[in-house]
Amino acid sequence: MTASVIELPVTAADRRIARLAAAAVGLSLVDAAIPTPLPGVKPGLANIVTLLVLHRYGWGTAAWVTGLRVVAGSILLGQFLAPGFFLSLTGAVASLLVLAGARHLPARHFGPVSWSLLAALAHIGGQLLLARAWLIPHDGVFLLAPLFAAAAVVFGTANGLIVARLLAEAPLAEKTHA
Amino acid sequence: MAPLPAPLRERLSPWLALLRPGDWGVFLAAALAAGGSFPLFWQGGLAERAVIRQEGAIFAQVDLHARRRIEVAGPLGTTVIAIEPGRARVVSDPGPRQYCVRQGWLSRPGEIAICAPNRVSLAIAGRTKAYDSLSY
Numbered sequence: 001m002t003a004s005v006i007e008l009p010v011t012a013a014d015r016r017i018a019r020l021a022a023a024a025v026g027l028s029l030v031d032a033a034i035p036t037p038l039p040g041v042k043p044g045l046a047n048i049v050t051l052l053v054l055h056r057y058g059w060g061t062a063a064w065v066t067g068l069r070v071v072a073g074s075i076l077l078g079q080f081l082a083p084g085f086f087l088s089l090t091g092a093v094a095s096l097l098v099l100a101g102a103r104h105l106p107a108r109h110f111g112p113v114s115w116s117l118l119a120a121l122a123h124i125g126g127q128l129l130l131a132r133a134w135l136i137p138h139d140g141v142f143l144l145a146p147l148f149a150a151a152a153v154v155f156g157t158a159n160g161l162i163v164a165r166l167l168a169e170a171p172l173a174e175k176t177h178a
Numbered sequence: 179m180a181p182l183p184a185p186l187r188e189r190l191s192p193w194l195a196l197l198r199p200g201d202w203g204v205f206l207a208a209a210l211a212a213g214g215s216f217p218l219f220w221q222g223g224l225a226e227r228a229v230i231r232q233e234g235a236i237f238a239q240v241d242l243h244a245r246r247r248i249e250v251a252g253p254l255g256t257t258v259i260a261i262e263p264g265r266a267r268v269v270s271d272p273g274p275r276q277y278c279v280r281q282g283w284l285s286r287p288g289e290i291a292i293c294a295p296n297r298v299s300l301a302i303a304g305r306t307k308a309y310d311s312l313s314y
Contacts, residue, residue, distance in 0.1 A: 105200065106200075108198070109198050109199050109200030109201075110198060110200035110201060110204065111196065111197070111198040111200075111201050112196075113196070113197055113198075113201040113204070113205065114198075114200055114201045114204040117201075117204050117205060117208045118204065118208075121208060121211075142219050143219055143220065145215055145219050146212065146215040146216040146218075146219050146220060149208075149211065149212035149215050150212045150213075152208070152212070153205070153208045153209050153212045156208070157205060160201070161193050161196055161197075164196035164197075165192075165193070165196055168196060
């Protein structure tokens with residue numbers, strides 16, 4: 001009797017997603033290592049990868065890369081299924097939903113900075129709503145909203161500029177991801 | 179925009195060139211929304227009215243626009259309240275401990291000065307009702 005072998009065919013697209021997700025996980029570890037004055041205020045560097053992937057390979061790939069990043073990143077940080085995991089999952093889902101619309105904005109007028117800003121605001125919006133609904137069921141959490149919104153504007157702009165610059169410098173080179 | 183020193187401008191210009199016209203619009207809208215959220219979430223709106231109560235019943239509601247003096251009669255005597263644009267205070271009260279007088283000017287929604295012995299209170303109200311206590 002031969003042992004049955006299950007082969008999972010791996011396509012080039014799968015490998016690409018894995019590679020990009022690994023880059024995103026690396027950046028989210030960097031993110032977690034940066035000290036912040038307020039929990040929840042983070043640069044969100046991994047979103048740079050999400051936006052690059054969205055621009056180059058489309059929304060589906062971006063969603064895969066982001067989902068893998070959230071899960072693998074939280075496992076590496078020991079946060080898997082902890083509240084922080086659900087917060088970052090909610091933020092990621094909210095910003096992906098907004099990006100699904102934002103990517104159809106006319107490219108002549110709206111670039112990665114717009115995408116990044118909208119995604120960052122959606123991210124904190126989703127997180128605040130989850131926090132209000134589940135973790136801290138009191139309107140007091142909204143006292144943090146202005147600080148989060150200000151951070152989203154600052155970091156959203158910065159990340160968007162980085163994405164725009166990477167796209168301008170290396171429109172085709174794959175190596176900018178690694 | 180204030181003129182930036184030349185070296186800084188030189189370093190910024192390649193970054194600014196990456197912004198498309200709509201990006202500026204999105205950035206300004208986001209910055210305005212973030213800036214506007216501070217008064218919205220932190221103050222419960224602006225101080226708009228002073229609500230004066232005597233024996234728990236509303237004695238007067240005054241818009242905080244003009245300068246005014248209001249005298250409220252209570253069981254011990256007369257409590258004098260001063261209204262000014264954006265703020266209000268208890269000026270004098272016949273009560274023995276003078277807590278409400280010493281509180282000074284009230285200018286944020288939800289603030290309240292209570293002259294308990296004379297059964298007069300002065301509260302500031304905004305557009306939205308702010309909490310004067312939290313129980314959870």
